[in-house]
Amino acid sequence: MISQDLVLEEPIPLVPKDALDIIEIRNKAFEKVLSVAISATGAADWVDMQGKPYLQGSGAEKVARRFGIRWFDAEIQREDLEDESGKYYIYTVMGKSSFGDREIIEAIGTCSSRDKFFGREGGKLKKIQDVDLPNIKKKAYTNFIVNAVTRLLGLRNLTWEELEKFGIRKSGKTAVRFTTKTDTPTSVKASDAKALSKPY
Secondary structure (H helix, E strand, O other): OOOOOOOOOOOOOOOOHHHHHHHHHHHHHHHHHHHHHHHOOOHHHEEEEOOEEEEOHHHHHHHHHHHOEEEEEEEEEEEEEEEOOEEEEEEEEEEEEEEOOOEEEEEEEEEEOOOOOOOEEOOEEOOHHHOOHHHHHHHHHHHHHHHHHHHHHOOOOOOHHHHHOOOOOOOOOOEEEOOOOOOOOEOOOHHHHOOOOOOO
């Protein structure tokens, strides 16, 4: 009796070879993008935020120019709120960003009158009338740009070890720490505070 079992000379790969080739090509392309993007920045464009590197607005703009990233259809909205601590407001910038003629994403940036840099003094919330409104609006817009650039190019959640490969080192960086919700940032220069722009 002839066995009807199918005997395979070679195992079937879990992922087709063509797919693996595509993945390898994309990985190499991503590494190149990462190299060019980080090399476009300088040491002053990064800050140590809670132990992790964070790209500031100045660096995001340099990277955007290098890659031809543009943003458009940006809209800014203000929302006035109130809770047990009093009245406050949040500015939200929403818009689109594109990398060349291919990918278009939607991005968002926010900043509130309770911002840890502009909305607090001596560990306490400023009165709403004492908060510099233009700074809040500008930071929301900067956060939008940073969010758009880092999302398009995959520059999120990097480590200092990854950056060191491209000459950006943690040593000597301004470090920002938040210990509680009511604390103001520690170990940050006043001149650096305006440049810090963490999305969301």
